[in-house]
Structures are given as structure tokens and as C-alpha cells.
Amino acid sequence: MANTSSRTLRLLSLLQNHRYWPGPELADRLGVSVRTLRRDVDRLRELGYPVEAQRGVDGGYQLAAGAALPPLVIDDEEAIALTVGLQHAAQSTVAGLAESSVRALAKIVQVMPARLRRRAEALGTMTVPVEWGGRTHEAVDSDVLTTVALACRDTERLRFDYTSGDGQHTGRHVEPYRLVRGRRWYLVAYDLTRHDWRNFRLDRVGAPRRTGARFRPRELPAADAAEFVVDRIGRMPRPYTVEVLVDAPAETVRARIGRWSTVEEIDDDRCHVHMTSDSLDWPAMAFGSIGAEFRVVRPPELVDLFREWAGRFSRCDAEIDARD
Structure with a gap:
């Protein structure tokens, strides 16, 4: 099933980037028989993509001229999974994978419904990756992730509940700056109560609430958000x-x-x-x-x-x- 799904996405990509494909040439590009190609085309039609076919010896396929492609049918969590996964792949050192991931993400975001596209774009532009060893198992709620990302993008003050490492519960009022993705997810923000820059683990953030109050971004005391988080974590005592x-x-x-x-x-x-x-x-x-x-x-x-x-x-x- 995974190979069929991947091939279907590849077929759609070829049809989007080329006006008309002769059937045998398109089948050869996909590495399948002409009969299998016909089944894949039927699958695209079932999904709502207007693929036209020309029969005969010189027959082939193309997307209907001027037709609008249907929106990508995915839910909120799937949209976040796609965005995060492709962002991670875009940092890969494997030859060609980073460039392909960037192109794929651009295409997927383009056909997302407007509401999901807004969330995915905010998450993409407001996240800074950083490399750390090991893996973490702390789950981050997708609604928390996208709510914080949108507040960062819109320079909108944010309130949330926060649980510190020693289990203390506090309410925070911050000016969010960037998300940082490494072994864990972090929010870099200016804490309006403590009057200082802080980084918050997103798995400890609860019930984030956008306040509607805009702010002028302050100057971060580091080259970027990733450097800020690495520096702050590096100062913490290690057991x-x-x-x-x-x-x-x-x-x-x-x-x-x-x-x-x-x-x-x-x-x-x-x-x-x-x-x-x-x-x-x-x-x-x-x-x-x-x-x-x-x-x-x-x-x-x-x-x-x-x-x-x-x-x-x-x-x-x-x-x-x-x-x-």
C-alpha cells in the first residue's frame, strides 16, 4: 500500500509539472506497466483530480486545463505531522533529500485548505531546528504547537499554564519569539512577569491562550533562538x-x-x-x-x-x- 501511495503522489507531481504525457513515457517514468498506470490514474480521479485521457496509439494523460485542484484531504494532526516531518527531512544531509522535501512541503501546503495552510505555514516559518543527540518521548499536543506558532508569527502576546521541572504550576504571560525543535520542543519568549528572556519546554505548556495584544519584537540576546536554547540548557547543572x-x-x-x-x-x-x-x-x-x-x-x-x-x-x- 505504501508503494502505491508513493507512486500516486509521484504521478500527481508529474502531471502538475508537465502539460501532457504520452502514456508509455509516463508509465516508464513511474516504472510500471501501462495497465498499472491506468489504475493509478483512476485512483487520482476517485480522489477528485481531473485527469484527462487521450486514447489511441499516441494516447496520453494531462490534468484538465484551468481546473482547480481539490484541497488536500487531511485533518489537523496529519497536517502538523506532514509539516514537522518534511521540515526535519529538509535538514537531511542525504543527497537530494533536503531539496525534495522543501519542494514537497511547498506543494502540500499549496493545496491545503486555508485554515490548515495558515497553521502549517506558521509552524514552518516560526520553527528553528537544532541538532542534539538522543531521542525524547515527551509528547507535545498539536494544538499547543500550532497555537504557539501562530502567536509567534503574529507577534501576539500569549498566556499559558506552565509546569516546571520540580512540579510547580504557574501562569505565564509572554511575548513569544520562536519555536526550537531538537530533542524536545521549546518556546523562546520574553517573560513579562520576570522581565527576562526564557525558554519553555512545550510538553510542559498547558492551555495556551492568545490575548489579541500585539507587541513590537524585542532584540534576542543571542544570534538566533536555537543558540539561545543551547546556551541556556548548557548552563543548567547536569546530574x-x-x-x-x-x-x-x-x-x-x-x-x-x-x-x-x-x-x-x-x-x-x-x-x-x-x-x-x-x-x-x-x-x-x-x-x-x-x-x-x-x-x-x-x-x-x-x-x-x-x-x-x-x-x-x-x-x-x-x-x-x-x-x-
């Missing part, structure tokens, strides 16, 4: 300082995890790795992904975690043997 000796060349280790750690060469075959983290799960996964022997210098809690994982993996193997 774990990780130090590990790895039996692999420093160059190899840097290629794997150098973005999130400091790697110092010991000799041609060994290196010293330093890392800080608010959780030991990510360092454990990082060192396990290197594919080399290593020794934990500190903290001892990381050794305990590896032992716990080793026991869990061993029990998994034992259960498989028992079933065999």
Missing part, C-alpha cells in the same frame, strides 16, 4: 558527568558520537570520551553503538545500568532457547 575509555580510534568515535561529546585521542587505537547528560540511557546507547570495547571511568551508576541491560539481554536469549 551525570560521564567519562569512558574506548578501544577505538578517536576519529571513528567522533564520527559516531562526537557531536554530543568530547573525544580525546590517547593513541592510534584508544581514546578518552567525556559527556554530560541528564539521563544515563542516552550515554549507554551511544557507547553501545560504537561497536568497540570500552571501560567506564565514571559514574558508577553507568556501570550498574550496563549490568542491568546485560542481564535483561541474557534473559531474553534464555527465553528464546527455551521456546526452541
Whole structure:
């Protein structure tokens, strides 16, 4: 089904970018038979796209001249998923993927209903990506995401409920600036109560309310929103300082995890790795992904975690043997 859907989108893209396609040529571009092409064209028609066909030896296909394409039939959450996913792909270093993602996002936004298009465009223009290691599992509500993005775009003051890391609940009144997407989603904003710039985790934001009050944007004390968030998080005390000796060349280790750690060469075959983290799960996964022997210098809690994982993996193997 996934291949059929992808091919249908590719067919629509070709028809949009070319006045007329002879049937055999269009089928060849899609890598399918002429019979399969006819089925794909019928599928587009069922979705409401006006595809005209010319029969005969020189027969082919084209979109009806001057016909308006139907709106993209997706709900709010699907629109946000498409926008976020394609934005992420647009940052890819895979050859051609970034450019294709930008083109795809532009086409999709163009055919969205006006209400969804407004939300998607706000999210796209008001989000700054930043690269951090690891993954996060904190969910962000799509309505929170788009409400905040629209307030950023419209320079409109925002009120919301906020839960701090220690569980304290407060009401906030801010001038929103930008969203930052990394391991988590953050809002960079000027806090009108505390009279200072702050970054807020969006998974801790509740019931955001646009006030209707516009403001003149203040000067951010950083080159951009991503730099501001990275700097503020970097100042926060980290509960774990990780130090590990790895039996692999420093160059190899840097290629794997150098973005999130400091790697110092010991000799041609060994290196010293330093890392800080608010959780030991990510360092454990990082060192396990290197594919080399290593020794934990500190903290001892990381050794305990590896032992716990080793026991869990061993029990998994034992259960498989028992079933065999």
C-alpha cells in the first residue's frame, strides 16, 4: 500500500509539472506497466483530480486545463505531522533529500485548505531546528504547537499554564519569539512577569491562550533562538558527568558520537570520551553503538545500568532457547 501511495503522489507531481504525457513515457517514468498506470490514474480521479485521457496509439494523460485542484484531504494532526516531518527531512544531509522535501512541503501546503495552510505555514516559518543527540518521548499536543506558532508569527502576546521541572504550576504571560525543535520542543519568549528572556519546554505548556495584544519584537540576546536554547540548557547543572575509555580510534568515535561529546585521542587505537547528560540511557546507547570495547571511568551508576541491560539481554536469549 505504501508503494502505491508513493507512486500516486509521484504521478500527481508529474502531471502538475508537465502539460501532457504520452502514456508509455509516463508509465516508464513511474516504472510500471501501462495497465498499472491506468489504475493509478483512476485512483487520482476517485480522489477528485481531473485527469484527462487521450486514447489511441499516441494516447496520453494531462490534468484538465484551468481546473482547480481539490484541497488536500487531511485533518489537523496529519497536517502538523506532514509539516514537522518534511521540515526535519529538509535538514537531511542525504543527497537530494533536503531539496525534495522543501519542494514537497511547498506543494502540500499549496493545496491545503486555508485554515490548515495558515497553521502549517506558521509552524514552518516560526520553527528553528537544532541538532542534539538522543531521542525524547515527551509528547507535545498539536494544538499547543500550532497555537504557539501562530502567536509567534503574529507577534501576539500569549498566556499559558506552565509546569516546571520540580512540579510547580504557574501562569505565564509572554511575548513569544520562536519555536526550537531538537530533542524536545521549546518556546523562546520574553517573560513579562520576570522581565527576562526564557525558554519553555512545550510538553510542559498547558492551555495556551492568545490575548489579541500585539507587541513590537524585542532584540534576542543571542544570534538566533536555537543558540539561545543551547546556551541556556548548557548552563543548567547536569546530574551525570560521564567519562569512558574506548578501544577505538578517536576519529571513528567522533564520527559516531562526537557531536554530543568530547573525544580525546590517547593513541592510534584508544581514546578518552567525556559527556554530560541528564539521563544515563542516552550515554549507554551511544557507547553501545560504537561497536568497540570500552571501560567506564565514571559514574558508577553507568556501570550498574550496563549490568542491568546485560542481564535483561541474557534473559531474553534464555527465553528464546527455551521456546526452541
